[in-house]
Amino acid sequence: MTTVICTQKEMAADKRVSWGENPTFDTLKIFKIKNSIYGYAGDVSASLRFIKWVEQDFKEAPIFDKDDDKDDFNILELTSTGIYLWDKQLSRMPIKSKHYAIGTGSLLAIYLLDQGLSPREIIKIISKYDGFTSSEADVITLRKNKKNETY
DSSP: OOEEEEESSEEEEEOEEOOTTSOOEEOOOEEEETTEEEEEEEOHHHHHHHHHHHHTTTOSOOOOOOSSSTTOEEEEEEETTEEEEEOTTOOEEEEOSSEEEEETTHHHHHHHHHTTOOHHHHHHHHTTTOTTSOSOEEEEEOOBOTTSOBO
């Protein structure tokens, strides 16, 4: 799967993807769309349909297979108001913790966040123990504009 880590200021994700019987490859798993940052873990095809839906201003909601294992994914969203978790039912749940993580490395990531490590450092550590997480990470940070608004 993957590891996506979110604090109140930034989101980081490893780059490794496994897709069917193909060899693993690196790709982007976090996206800046308008005033939010999104990161995915789970079914790549379903996750990218979700991202496309967000890019199209939530018009024409994607349809996901109701089977428990098919189209299974989680999306983290980081905004100036906090961290949110989305699922394939298109439910958006606020996370009241100061940080959160999804994917195969999520439990270790949350523990290491509690120890004060940065998301980039954590991805590197997790890659040593989780074969589904690469050591390379993409990081996107929430920024403030001239009006002191977060974007």
